[in-house]
């Protein structure tokens with residue numbers, strides 16, 4: 001066998017191995033696409049908007065890892081009052097809240113220090129710490145590379161990364177800080193929303209893929225959504 005043919009065989013073998021690895025991960029994964037009384041859309045569609053707060057069902061160690069089992073948003077910052085938004089995923093470890101408009105005396109998420117005004121009543125993942133992660137089952141319309149915009153806040157900067165089917169896909173992604181010393185309200189540094197366009201690109205197979213969002217460094221970020229479009 002010539003060296004070139006041998007190299008081609010090795011490449012083919014490693015592609016087969018990679019494919020087999022993805023298939024075995026997907027067949028063994030116990031998490032399920034998020035659903036509740038309002039959202040019953042199944043795996044989130046790509047191209048399209050993928051909400052972080054709709055991370056998978058399956059609990060700690062399967063669908064996510066969080067630093068503690070409390071949800072510091074639902075039921076804590078947002079008191080349990082029977083409403084959908086205040087009790088959103090209240091018994092899960094991932095910490096979630098939602099964008100609040102028209103609040104007094106200080107505006108919260110519709111504030112003058114937003115780089116972009118986010119959608120109202122949008123659930124998001126907050127209270128993020130290094131080492132935390134969550135999975136999102138998505139459904140890609142076709143095989144190919146997709147470009148993602150990212151709606152977030154980042155009080156102190158930080159890095160995240162994305163895996164596709166348990167394989168690292170992006171490496172560390174620097175999240176630009178949204179800290180603004182001009183804001184006189186200290187706690188509002190957690191609410192300066194920004195849209196990072198073309199934040200990363202990933203390659204997906206047609207159909208079901210599992211995205212894993214890792215908080216690598218920094219924390220203190222609020223993660224709202226990724227807008228995926230075909231690259």
Ligand SMILES: [Ca+2]
Pocket residue numbers: 066067068069070071072092093094095
């Ligand atoms: Ca928690």
Ligand SMILES: [Ca+2]
Pocket residue numbers: 066067068093094095126127128129132
């Ligand atoms: Ca957390």
